[in-house]
Amino acid sequence: MPLDALRPSPLVEQATERLREQITGGTWAVGTKLPGETTLAASLGVGRSTVREALRALVGAGLVRARQGAGVFVVATEPREDWAAQLRRAAITDVYEVRVLVEVEAACLAARRRTDDDIAALHEALAGRRAAADADDAAFVDADIALHTTVVAAAHNPVLTGLFGEFVPALRRGLLDLVAMLDLRATHPGHGDEGHAALVHAVVSGDAEAAGETLRNELGQTLALLHSL
Template sequence: MTQGPLGRLAALRPSPLVEQATERLREGIADGTWPVGAKLPAETALAASLGVGRSTVREALRALAGAGLVQPRQGAGVFVIATQPKEDWATQLRRAAVTDVYEVRMSIEVEAAHLAALRRTDEDVRALQDALAGRRAAGSADNAAFVDADIALHAAVVAAAHNPVLTGLFAQFVPVLRTGLIDMLDLLGLRTADPDHGDADHAALVDAVVAGEPDRAGRTLRDELAATLERLRTV
């Protein structure tokens, strides 16, 4: 007698059952047992085949739906919509080219600089001045420490915008940006002759924000980031 797709599933071991059920169903989707567009068997059939309860199957299907592999349709069942799980935002950033991330960074930070010049407080001014001093102090440090000080200054500008969404987005970009900037400095040797590389541009940025000049702040930051982006494209 010919077995259907359910005959290809093996019984599970009595350990984290939801995780095992999720993985077994994921494997069935990946190997074509249930191709895109196919309807999965009913919960009762899946539960019997896997040797678990319906509640375990239900949780596994929820996990697959969260990964973007299946989609429940009211009154129709659960259908396969993809064979590979969707990547979350953090994973996409880790896999993205640093130049792509930098282009988005420019949009976020230029707007942040504009808002910072309008919203900065006395506390923000002190934080910006301290961050600029920290960047200058890192001129004698290695490239990694210098990049950390540079990012801290940019983070202070974003913080002065007082927009938690901008702050959160910038924080997610930092790991990719840090790696790309360190690689750029290592490969191009930009600090060999100029240990405080970019100091004038960053001083001008801080001055524009402190002076409350949003257009100048945005323009100054855009020019500085655009120059760095061009260098990154050569790495």
């Protein structure tokens, strides 16, 4: 099936999408060698550099693979789901289980590595969470996540910080649902204040064991609630 020439700009995105359609639509089956860059460029009406960038995008999506000296071959007809998409689909219980693994270790590291600036930020974040007790659920959940983000940041590990950041959108959606479903703030608008204060105290005091244990207990209680639903 011939490929129609493309409209101007953004050419790489258009080229990527057109080639993706050929693969996912079955025109090029798994194991098929794609036409060369020159042929593809002529079919699409673009330069070879545009085709090269489009092929790189398809490699990243897990659809094709380049074999040294042999060419580019189709290895899948469905794009690989990226991490963000997986998190969007994940059950909140799954997110929370991984959250425990990430945050407990982050809290231990934070207690060992926190700086004066981190200490000030932690106190500010705790005060912000307490102030949000009088606000709506969304503001309270945001303040809660901000405090946990501050603890993770105090670990001074950019990989941990980045990983937690990836969890935040899915975590926020799950927490909002949980707060509304169980009406957790009906009698205690500042739900969990004692545990969060203990966490901040442990990190500020440099007590890694207490920080990890406090957070494990706090997250464990929420996880138990989720499993009971």
